Amino acid sequence: MYKVSYTGDGQTTEFIFSFPFFQVADVHVAIDDQPVDSGCSIIPNDNFTGGRVIFSDAPVENTQIDIFRQISLSRIIDYQPTDKIDPEDLNDDFNFLLAAFQDLRAVDVDLSAWRNTHDNVVNFLNYTLGIVEDKLSGGGVLGIYNNLLSVLSSALPELINDYGSITEPAPTENRDDYGVL
Numbered sequence: 001m002y003k004v005s006y007t008g009d010g011q012t013t014e015f016i017f018s019f020p021f022f023q024v025a026d027v028h029v030a031i032d033d034q035p036v037d038s039g040c041s042i043i044p045n046d047n048f049t050g051g052r053v054i055f056s057d058a059p060v061e062n063t064q065i066d067i068f069r070q071i072s073l074s075r076i077i078d079y080q081p082t083d084k085i086d087p088e089d090l091n092d093d094f095n096f097l098l099a100a101f102q103d104l105r106a107v108d109v110d111l112s113a114w115r116n117t118h119d120n121v122v123n124f125l126n127y128t129l130g131i132v133e134d135k136l137s138g139g140g141v142l143g144i145y146n147n148l149l150s151v152l153s154s155a156l157p158e159l160i161n162d163y164g165s166i167t168e169p170a171p172t173e174n175r176d177d178y179g180v181l
Contacts, residue, residue, distance in 0.1 A: 002103075003068035008059030017067040018050035022096055027051070030066045031059055071100040073120045079131045093128065097121065 002019030006012075008031070021027055024044055029036040044051040053067050077089045100121075 003066060006065040006067075008061055008063040008065055010061035011058050013055045013058045015053045015055075015065060015067060016050070017053065019069055020049050020099070021069050022048065022071065022099070026069050026071045027053075028068055028070050029053055030068070031063050033064070033066070069099075069103060071096070071103050073100055073124065079128070081131065081134060085132065097124070 002017075002021075004015075004017045004019070006015050017027070021044070024042050027042050027044075029040055029042075039057060040053055040055045042051060042053055059065050077093055079085060079089070
């Protein structure tokens, strides 16, 4: 788990953190182990490798301020059945899952919370597997293949019939398009 801790001095309102995250909702703040839901802003770096937490009122002296990453398992990328799978999107999804597992490994969670997370991860992986299998099987690839066969089966005989055998030169008016067949 990525976590940075500070001790409040009653004056400082800005605290820096430098751990990677995917979205602002992944960064959480707690004071004396109590979650902070309001009264602070999270300002990320441009590349989401850290940022600043700014409190509207400085935390009280000798309080413990924790800034940590806790990734919630939710869909960031929605694969469409008829679109190609972008390798960058797929890598981002796997990086997201790996980061979520790293956060879980570092936190002592109760079994019911783990079971819920486990079920969500399994459902997510099964969904992703189904989409990848669809892309590689009947869905998009088979449709493109069948369309290509259909076009070639109707066009190729006509090309051969129009221009004769392969050794004959193409007519002058078509030479730019086909060259010598």
